[in-house]
Amino acid sequence: MNNARKDNKGNSVGAVTPQTLHFDIPLVFRSGAVLECYDLVYETYGTLNADKSNAVLVCHALNASHHVAGWYADAPDNIGWWDNMIGPGKPLDTNRFFVIGINNLGGCFGSTGPASIDPRTGKPYGSTFPVITVEDWVAAQARLADHLGIRRFAAVMGGSLGAMQALQWSIAHPERVANAIVVAAAPKLSAQNIAFNEVARQAITTDPDFHGGDYYAHGVIPRRGLRLARMIGHITYLSDDAMMEKFGRTLQSGKVNYHFDVDFEVESYLRHQGDKFAEYFDANTYLLITRALDYFDPALHAGGDLSQALAAAQAKFLVVSFTSDWRFSPERSREIVKALLDNRRDVSYAEIDAPHGHDAFLLEDARYHALVRSWFDNVHAAL
Amino acid sequence: MNNARKDNKGNSVGAVTPQTLHFDIPLVFRSGAVLECYDLVYETYGTLNADKSNAVLVCHALNASHHVAGWYADAPDNIGWWDNMIGPGKPLDTNRFFVIGINNLGGCFGSTGPASIDPRTGKPYGSTFPVITVEDWVAAQARLADHLGIRRFAAVMGGSLGAMQALQWSIAHPERVANAIVVAAAPKLSAQNIAFNEVARQAITTDPDFHGGDYYAHGVIPRRGLRLARMIGHITYLSDDAMMEKFGRTLQSGKVNYHFDVDFEVESYLRHQGDKFAEYFDANTYLLITRALDYFDPALHAGGDLSQALAAAQAKFLVVSFTSDWRFSPERSREIVKALLDNRRDVSYAEIDAPHGHDAFLLEDARYHALVRSWFDNVHAAL
Numbered sequence: 001m002n003n004a005r006k007d008n009k010g011n012s013v014g015a016v017t018p019q020t021l022h023f024d025i026p027l028v029f030r031s032g033a034v035l036e037c038y039d040l041v042y043e044t045y046g047t048l049n050a051d052k053s054n055a056v057l058v059c060h061a062l063n064a065s066h067h068v069a070g071w072y073a074d075a076p077d078n079i080g081w082w083d084n085m086i087g088p089g090k091p092l093d094t095n096r097f098f099v100i101g102i103n104n105l106g107g108c109f110g111s112t113g114p115a116s117i118d119p120r121t122g123k124p125y126g127s128t129f130p131v132i133t134v135e136d137w138v139a140a141q142a143r144l145a146d147h148l149g150i151r152r153f154a155a156v157m158g159g160s161l162g163a164m165q166a167l168q169w170s171i172a173h174p175e176r177v178a179n180a181i182v183v184a185a186a187p188k189l190s191a192q193n194i195a196f197n198e199v200a201r202q203a204i205t206t207d208p209d210f211h212g213g214d215y216y217a218h219g220v221i222p223r224r225g226l227r228l229a230r231m232i233g234h235i236t237y238l239s240d241d242a243m244m245e246k247f248g249r250t251l252q253s254g255k256v257n258y259h260f261d262v263d264f265e266v267e268s269y270l271r272h273q274g275d276k277f278a279e280y281f282d283a284n285t286y287l288l289i290t291r292a293l294d295y296f297d298p299a300l301h302a303g304g305d306l307s308q309a310l311a312a313a314q315a316k317f318l319v320v321s322f323t324s325d326w327r328f329s330p331e332r333s334r335e336i337v338k339a340l341l342d343n344r345r346d347v348s349y350a351e352i353d354a355p356h357g358h359d360a361f362l363l364e365d366a367r368y369h370a371l372v373r374s375w376f377d378n379v380h381a382a383l
Numbered sequence: 384m385n386n387a388r389k390d391n392k393g394n395s396v397g398a399v400t401p402q403t404l405h406f407d408i409p410l411v412f413r414s415g416a417v418l419e420c421y422d423l424v425y426e427t428y429g430t431l432n433a434d435k436s437n438a439v440l441v442c443h444a445l446n447a448s449h450h451v452a453g454w455y456a457d458a459p460d461n462i463g464w465w466d467n468m469i470g471p472g473k474p475l476d477t478n479r480f481f482v483i484g485i486n487n488l489g490g491c492f493g494s495t496g497p498a499s500i501d502p503r504t505g506k507p508y509g510s511t512f513p514v515i516t517v518e519d520w521v522a523a524q525a526r527l528a529d530h531l532g533i534r535r536f537a538a539v540m541g542g543s544l545g546a547m548q549a550l551q552w553s554i555a556h557p558e559r560v561a562n563a564i565v566v567a568a569a570p571k572l573s574a575q576n577i578a579f580n581e582v583a584r585q586a587i588t589t590d591p592d593f594h595g596g597d598y599y600a601h602g603v604i605p606r607r608g609l610r611l612a613r614m615i616g617h618i619t620y621l622s623d624d625a626m627m628e629k630f631g632r633t634l635q636s637g638k639v640n641y642h643f644d645v646d647f648e649v650e651s652y653l654r655h656q657g658d659k660f661a662e663y664f665d666a667n668t669y670l671l672i673t674r675a676l677d678y679f680d681p682a683l684h685a686g687g688d689l690s691q692a693l694a695a696a697q698a699k700f701l702v703v704s705f706t707s708d709w710r711f712s713p714e715r716s717r718e719i720v721k722a723l724l725d726n727r728r729d730v731s732y733a734e735i736d737a738p739h740g741h742d743a744f745l746l747e748d749a750r751y752h753a754l755v756r757s758w759f760d761n762v763h764a765a766l
Binding site: 030031033130131188189190191192194195196198199201202203205206207208224227228231232234235238240243244246247248249256258259260263264266267270271274287291294295297326 | 413414416513514571572573574575577578579581582584585586588589590591607610611614615617618621623626627629630631632639641642643646647649650653654657670674677678680709
């Protein structure tokens, strides 16, 4: 075993292999659009127990995937995005739980998405891929759960957009979620949140290489737009303080050069992040996922009343926010907590004093991890 | 007189006419670059008194100009950007003070800038226009003051980037500034501030129509980039709460349309602001001004010590911040206040509880305007 894959909080789940499941039953989206057939790619860690009561579904946020923990035999540096949280002896302990990560529909890591071939045309879906919602993702995830024979999840968990999916699970399938772990969430985006998404989308759709979403046929990608979208995103994931701590006003060459090229380290960082992202992420997927974020608003279907929207939920809830998160601030998590309390639901809320902004949900923080660990210690995987 | 030009806080300065002054004495920029000759366009309101002691210089921020108050006879709807603050009977009362607005060098409203013809080549400066700093602007403004025979300003005042110029005046020409009014300021940009500027610049410079800054010759403008830059800017000028108050999650057509075109009103607003801006603002000027913001750091020349940097200042200071301003938060103003107090300078500080974010400095707020008014009541225009 590769020592680099170990950390002092426990071992990795090790080398993992994604699996693909093909569905031939049409999925009707909230928009009315229909996907006749589709693939879902997923990974599992740990062992499903005999009564299938120890499954935990981990939902991903904007740019992540089904690759939640471990690494790939042919790509040992490709470590799952929540590997610090999930593994043997880790807060979500794979010695006890069977953990599932799924790449959401519309994604670009193996599940059917805009870059996939539409069997009706033999060409990529591109602009014709239907606009998808959090509700649609949960519907697809439920079909995977059905296939795996999981009637009820010990927990559904996620951060950010992943947390919205956990919330939606608790509303749409109350009887199938024992615990919902909702980290760095909001019950719906604010106007400012939507505004940032809109600028990112405008950067992509006005890139001359976007070609109305059908850039695949042109052999190009809207790289400029994707790059800008990612740069904007990155600013909102970090707190002002964290950026100041990480980069300050440090000059790359030690002096001001009176040009528009990189002078400050933060500029270099953003450009690098943007360039990297444009290499691997599909622009149409970015549009779809930001739109799913914009549209998520469970209260909308309950006359704007979040308490009423959450009345159906039966899960035990752990809601976690981070003090320096200005994208989805603690106030937004408290809206969820209040709505659950209005319904006398079993909810624990923790506001972690962490400096890293929204990104804190992905980082190793002793108090945060101890909290999740002790939560799972109390999850008795039995139906 | 047009009644629309009146408001209940006093009358307008009325129809105004910009003036242009040509300078043939080369200006050496901080970068070492030299501008052999240049024009400055400016406006004045009120009457300069006999001993020339009642002059107030108003410095503009990112996208504003010399057109600070009043309107143009041929464009009565083109009202100065700080018209609510400046006029007869207004907080900065033109019955008492002689107010000057200047379009900064590198601008695009009449002063020499990248779109101006370089007399050496007969073509627009474009990419060859030197990178300019707040210090260079103040040097050019001082030459205009010399020309007008103003030895000492009763006040130099500005908001945001304009406030940085007021601060720089107090450092570079302490004997020429009786009062410095520093509104919604920061003593230097944070890494997050620079990051937002960098994304805006990248949007412009990666627009295929940018042509390395020499788009004038191609008969195009980097409209896409300018549009994005403005959209990003707008998000940072408003508070999350102000955006929520103004737009909420209101849907333009009353329903979600499952597309990437405008659904939410905030999207429509941002696109409109971006489109409008791209019509009138020069992209190279945007690059120059954001860079001037990035580079401003008076403490850098004093070993990083802002108190030492401000030791030379002699002005009386009024520093004003706004609670909901997250671009230049009150904390940043307090850094300036602390540095002034370290030097036992005469400084008043007000933190206005206003919901509008950074834009608050431009808006009519009773407490804010009363404060500025009473400050000027105590400015005795005498040498």
